[in-house]
Amino acid sequence: xxxxxxxxxxxxxxxxxxxxxxxxxxxxxxxxxxxxxxxxxxxxxxxxxxxxxxxxxxxxxxxxxxxxxxxxxxxxxxxxxxxxxxxxxxxxxxxxxxxxxxxxxxxxxxxxxxxxxxxxxxxxxxxxxxxxxxxxxxxxxxxxxxxxxxxxxxxxxxxxxxxxxxxxxxxxxxxxxxxxxxxxxxxxxxxxxxxxxxxxxxxxxxxxxxxxxxxxxxxxxxxxxxxxxxxxxxxxxxxxxxxxxxxxxxxxxxxxxxxxxxxxxxxxxxxxxxxxxxxxxxxxxxxxxxxxxxxxxxxxxxxxxxxxxxxxxxxxxxxxxxxxxxxxxxxxxxxxxxxxx
Amino acid sequence: xxxxxxxxxxxxxxxxxxxxxxxxxxxxxxxxxxxxxxxxxxxxxxxxxxxxxxxxxxxxxxxxxxxxxxxxxxxxxxxxxxxxxxxxxxxxxxxxxxxxxxxxxxxxxxxxxxxxxxxxxxxxxxxxxxxxxxxxxxxxxxxxxxxxxxxxxxxxxxxxxxxxxxxxxxxxxxxxxxxxxxxxxxxxxxxxxxxxxxxxxxxxxxxxxxxxxxxxxxxxxxxxxxxxxxxxxxxxxxxxxxxxxxxxxxxxxxxxxxxxxxxxxxxxxxxxxxxxxxxxxxxxxxxxxxxxxxxxxxxxxxxxxxxxxxxxxxxxxxxxxxxxxxxxxxxxxxxxxxxxxxxxxxxxxxxxxxxxxxxxxxxxxxxxxxxxxxxxxxxxxxxxxxxxxxxxxxxxxxxxxxxxxxxxxxxxxxxxxxxxxxxxxxxxxxxxxxxxxxxxxxxxxxxxxxxxxxxxxxxxxxxxxxxxxxxxxxxxxxxxxxxxxxxxxxxxxxxxxxxxxxxxxxxxxxxxxxxxxxxxxxxxxxxxxxxxxxxxxxxxxxxxxxxxxxxxxxxxxxxxxxxxxxxxxxxxxxxxxxxxxxxxxxxxxxxxxxxxxxxxxxxxxxxxxxxxxxxxxxxxxxxxx
Numbered sequence: 001x002x003x004x005x006x007x008x009x010x011x012x013x014x015x016x017x018x019x020x021x022x023x024x025x026x027x028x029x030x031x032x033x034x035x036x037x038x039x040x041x042x043x044x045x046x047x048x049x050x051x052x053x054x055x056x057x058x059x060x061x062x063x064x065x066x067x068x069x070x071x072x073x074x075x076x077x078x079x080x081x082x083x084x085x086x087x088x089x090x091x092x093x094x095x096x097x098x099x100x101x102x103x104x105x106x107x108x109x110x111x112x113x114x115x116x117x118x119x120x121x122x123x124x125x126x127x128x129x130x131x132x133x134x135x136x137x138x139x140x141x142x143x144x145x146x147x148x149x150x151x152x153x154x155x156x157x158x159x160x161x162x163x164x165x166x167x168x169x170x171x172x173x174x175x176x177x178x179x180x181x182x183x184x185x186x187x188x189x190x191x192x193x194x195x196x197x198x199x200x201x202x203x204x205x206x207x208x209x210x211x212x213x214x215x216x217x218x219x220x221x222x223x224x225x226x227x228x229x230x231x232x233x234x235x236x237x238x239x240x241x242x243x244x245x246x247x248x249x250x251x252x253x254x255x256x257x258x259x260x261x262x263x264x265x266x267x268x269x270x271x272x273x274x275x276x277x278x279x280x281x282x283x284x285x286x287x288x289x290x291x292x293x294x295x296x297x298x299x300x301x302x303x304x305x306x307x308x309x310x311x312x313x314x315x316x317x318x319x320x321x322x323x324x325x326x327x328x329x330x331x332x333x334x335x336x337x338x339x340x341x
Numbered sequence: 342x343x344x345x346x347x348x349x350x351x352x353x354x355x356x357x358x359x360x361x362x363x364x365x366x367x368x369x370x371x372x373x374x375x376x377x378x379x380x381x382x383x384x385x386x387x388x389x390x391x392x393x394x395x396x397x398x399x400x401x402x403x404x405x406x407x408x409x410x411x412x413x414x415x416x417x418x419x420x421x422x423x424x425x426x427x428x429x430x431x432x433x434x435x436x437x438x439x440x441x442x443x444x445x446x447x448x449x450x451x452x453x454x455x456x457x458x459x460x461x462x463x464x465x466x467x468x469x470x471x472x473x474x475x476x477x478x479x480x481x482x483x484x485x486x487x488x489x490x491x492x493x494x495x496x497x498x499x500x501x502x503x504x505x506x507x508x509x510x511x512x513x514x515x516x517x518x519x520x521x522x523x524x525x526x527x528x529x530x531x532x533x534x535x536x537x538x539x540x541x542x543x544x545x546x547x548x549x550x551x552x553x554x555x556x557x558x559x560x561x562x563x564x565x566x567x568x569x570x571x572x573x574x575x576x577x578x579x580x581x582x583x584x585x586x587x588x589x590x591x592x593x594x595x596x597x598x599x600x601x602x603x604x605x606x607x608x609x610x611x612x613x614x615x616x617x618x619x620x621x622x623x624x625x626x627x628x629x630x631x632x633x634x635x636x637x638x639x640x641x642x643x644x645x646x647x648x649x650x651x652x653x654x655x656x657x658x659x660x661x662x663x664x665x666x667x668x669x670x671x672x673x674x675x676x677x678x679x680x681x682x683x684x685x686x687x688x689x690x691x692x693x694x695x696x697x698x699x700x701x702x703x704x705x706x707x708x709x710x711x712x713x714x715x716x717x718x719x720x721x722x723x724x725x726x727x728x729x730x731x732x733x734x735x736x737x738x739x740x741x742x743x744x745x746x747x748x749x750x751x752x753x754x755x756x757x758x759x760x761x762x763x764x765x766x767x768x769x770x771x772x773x774x775x776x777x778x779x780x781x782x783x784x785x786x787x788x789x790x791x792x793x794x795x796x797x798x799x800x801x802x803x804x805x806x807x808x809x810x811x812x813x814x815x816x817x818x819x820x821x822x823x824x825x826x827x828x829x830x831x832x833x834x835x836x837x838x839x840x841x842x843x844x845x846x847x848x849x850x851x852x853x854x855x856x857x858x859x860x861x862x863x864x865x866x867x868x869x870x871x872x873x874x875x876x877x878x879x880x881x882x883x884x885x886x887x888x889x890x891x892x893x894x895x896x897x898x899x900x901x902x903x904x905x906x907x908x909x910x911x912x913x914x915x916x917x918x919x920x921x922x923x924x925x926x927x928x929x930x931x932x933x934x935x936x937x938x939x940x941x942x943x944x945x946x947x948x949x950x951x952x953x954x955x956x957x958x959x960x961x962x963x964x965x966x
Contacts, residue, residue: 020418022408036408037416039578053598056409070610093409107409135409152366153378154393154404176385176393178404195403196394217399225419226403243402243419 009214009250010322011221011288012236015044016246023093024240024247026233027060031247034058034067041067041076050076057104061097068092068104073115085122087113094136105137105146112137112144112165127165136181136229143168145205147179147192154178156192158203172208174201180228181240185252191230191237198224200239219244221286221294221324265323272312272323278303281327287314288322295321361476363412363614364483375411379404380474389460397456397467398434401474414596414611417468417544423634426678426686427693430632432543434466442689444498444508444715451494452486471543481585481593489530492537499537499715507726509714511536515648520798520812522654524647526553527638528625540644540714545580545596546636549628556583559618563608566624576602576626581609584623592616599626633684642707649708649798652812657799660706667700667710667732668757672747673720676713676732685709688718711735711748711797736773736790743775749791761791761903770904789842794902806833808841817895835895839902864894876937878916899931928953 021033021042031044034055041050041058057068064077066084071092073084090106092113097103102115110131116123129146136147143160150157156179160168172190180195189211190203198217201210215224225243232238237250266273274285283301288294295316301308308325366376380400381391388395394403402419405412422436423429425443438447438457447457447470456462456469468474471491472483479486486494493500499508514533515521523533530536557567564581576599585593597609607626625638637644646660659665670676678686678694683701686694700710711733716726719734721744729735736745746765754762765773772778773790796807796814804814817834876882881892896902900910907913907922914920915934922931932938932953 018420020408020416020420036413037418091409091413133411152374152376153382176382176387196399217396225399226407228409242407245420 009237009252011248011324012251012322013249014221014241014246015249017042017044018245020242020245021240022242023056023058023229024231024238025058025060025065026231026238027065028063031238032058032060032065033247041065050081052081057092057095059095059097066095066097066102068095073102073104085115085124088124088126096137096139098139103137103139105134107134110134110148112146127163129159129161129165130167131159135179138182138184140184145171145182145184145190147182149178150175154196156194156201158182158190158192170208171205172203172210180226180242181230183230183232183237185232185237186235191232193224193227193230193239195226195228195242198227200224200227200230200237221288221326224248267314270314270316270318272314274301274308274310274312276303276308276325277306278308278325279327280304280306283308284326285312286324286326287316288324301325361478361483364474364476375405389455395461397462397469401468421631423546423632423636424690425634425636426680426684426690427634427682428631429634430544430546430630430636432466432471432636434468434470435462436466438464438466438470438495440689442687443496445495446497447495449497452491454485477593488543489536489538492541496537505728506730507716509535509540509730511539518812519653520651521648522650526551527644527647528553535648538638540638541636542638543636545582545627546632546638547580547627547630548633548635548637549630549640551628551638552626554624554626556586556618556620556622556624557605558620559622561612561614561617562610563606564618564622564624565606567605569605571602571604573603574601576607578629580627580629581607582625582627583613583618584625586622587616587619592619592622598629635687642704642709645708645712645714651798652814655799655814657797657814658801659710659797660708663705664757665706665710665752666702666704666757668752669697669699670733671751671754672733673744674717674727674733674747674751675720676717677709687715688713736792745775745790746773749797764901764903764905767904767906769906769908769910771902771910794838804833806835806838808838832895835897836893839896866893878935878937881916881935926952926958928958932958 015031017033019035020037021035022037023034025032025034030046033042033044034040035042036054036056039051039053039055041052041055042048043050052067052069052074055067055069057066059066064075067074067076068087071087071089073087075082075084087104088106090111090113091108092104093107094105095103100117102117104113104115105111106113106126110129110133112127112129114125114127116125127144129144131146131148132151134146134148138145142163144163144165146159146161148157148159149155150173153175154177156172156174156177158171158173158179160171162168172192174194177194177196180193182190182192185191185202188205190205192201192203193199194201194215199213199215201213203209204211215222215227217223217225219225223244224239224241226241227239228242229240230237235251239248239250241248265276280303283303285298285301286294287296296314298312301310360375360377364375366374380393382393383391386392388397388400392400394400398417398419402417404410406415406417407413408416410416417431421428421430422433423431424433438450439445447453447466448464450457454469454473456467457464462469471485473479473485474483477483480488485491493511500512501508501510502512504510513535515523515529515535523529524539527539529539554566554569556564558565564583579599581597581599583592583595583597592615595613597611597613599607600610601608633641635641639647646656651657651660667677675696677698677700678688678691678696679698679701680686680694685700685704700707704710712730713732714730716730717732719725719727727734727748731748733748733751734744734746735748746762750762752758754760764770771789778789793809794806796812799812799814800807801814804816806815807813808815815833815838817831817837883892899912899915901912902910905911905913907920908925909922911922911931912920915931918930918934920930920934922928929952
């Protein structure tokens, strides 16, 4: 019997920013993007910056944003930055918080620094792993899942350890490329980004098999250039599309997103009516099938006085599509699922 | 079978390539553990040379040269690729290697490698177009050839060392004259030679303030230069780039962000690998930023005058007066190209620019008001660039072209600067138009253009004249009566200057000069007032007793050298009096601007109010002038 698993994922939006960001976090529905080369962390929605040298390991818990700068762990909450503690020298690239414990991944010595926050103060403990240039980790069901490179020859390798650092198993390995980030979805599947080839793999962790994948190397929709950090939050997958300077947002179902409302697009029959308020510029509208095939591209849509008004005759089959509106320079990029009747 | 041959070739090549730090493993400096198979896969290679992936830059960036990679100090940020005029700090990549707009051609270059001609990156610039990533044998860091040679190889039309230049010369020494200086904060080659990389760099070129020097000593986290006297912490957040020195193979092109500095020592937190700084390490400290895409070693408006110091740094008004600003081409040139954000773009980016734009105010009194260092396309003929790297037609004395005044006219047509253009359209004017210069057998020594009298780099409002072959503004011994200088100050020696041409060598224009000496005539240094010729009007009435000198007539007291509606270029206002002379000999208004008639002496019975030439005053040819 052939069991067919259909992997459907929808691009439900993207946020574009300027420059090279290496990490991001979502804190109380606000997206923070870190720029270690530029020495600041950006609150994307507010345009507000936290000026800090070489910020790495951005993560959040509740309304607190954590990050590491020059071997110092900082906490930022309600507009105030506070030094939490000095860290042993190292290159801390990822962090997470579970209950009262912070975990920081140190790349050079392949350690996870475990930090207890309690009424009695702060305690630190390093957990060493026999890893090679780890890139990301996640804690689930009292296991560490660590993404590493596996040796001089590049690999995507995910290894599970118990909380003391003892090896449990190699969950997944793919040679000839490197991973950028890992995350679990709500269904217990591992999602991992392929930084070299611009793909996202969905892995069934019990068997270490790739259930499906999506994405290709490139700059267009459903394309990635060095995808790294992944975050799963509120049934949405956020992917740092590093060299395309954007965060792409996906879901297993079409859902409305709050990050960039995209109103003013309606379909009647095979006609698409655009009445969209967007910044002035020249836009391109692309229509994709739900499995990512590009169906139609309409170029040269001018936003006059901040509005695109257009009636388009679409000679395509009825069905569900998603529409991506992209400004010529890529500064503005939005997407919506539509049903063509 | 094919794969086996490939593997054999790879291993054979790997012996020839011999990897260098840090693209090697087991280094005594730091074991990056970069091995052949870090980049190559003998079995499943998708890229050229058995590279694990197609796309040269993608591999370099994604594997190491990213913010969380091993080469985090050498992040090659795609968002900071140079787009000249707009931004960027790295030479562009993933762009065509042949780009006539930048005089670039990799397809005809000498240093052609696989990446230039073959594979997914063919015809595009990628990392390995310039870098031999395995070793430093051709130059650090991992270069295919000497960096300067590579610039000139691809940008061959800009490799010019003999005039006439259509791009700024390279491969020539800084001239040892007072118009040039050896720049303290630009790199030269072979001691005193200008190269492409004197002005430009390839990576981390911020087009902002930079300071060069040579380390006296240092450590892995600091560099000391005892010749410096910096302000404390003035360089915090700036970048230091350290050039190779010594035998330490790890001592090369380290880049760090400065965390603090004292009067002569800069420090950073992320330790260098290897032994660290030694005496002799050249370095450059750079103010960081997003760059302007021109990849300059200094601020665009300041870089030229670091070498072009003109007359021992006595820069003229065009380079110091803040009102000097290119208003946009008026007479054929479409300079400048400025985009909607106010960025000044090069000719190659015409499609993104608004032509004929005024330069933005940040370019006030900069060299870019008149020059573009790689030449600006000539409107006629359209195949070349304007001479002298100018942005409009200009007089250089060796061509015949009626448009040679266009560069000067662009400003000097009344808006924004003094209207010289209309002066040259008056009924009498200096013959700057070529057709007016050749009424006699063509003799180029007779050619006179704006720059024959005015050197735009060094003249000032008060000292507007420079002999064509001189590098000094003309200063005189005559005193200024009413003109632009304070009374009694010296004005340029107009007499000597004008007579340089208006001598007997030019027979039809020859004039009997005033005897300027102290015992000569009264228009010279001889006492002008209290003589039998009558009284003169102030300020010429001031005399030696009062002031220790007499005012001596300069040619420009009576003549406007550019043009006039009066005959003989006679000024319309002399000594504050309106003067109209439209017929020969009718000098009355001219003379009475300074002379009191009707008093004692020869003019006691003067009745005529106009004609003066009847046997008496016959202009410069008269003994009674």
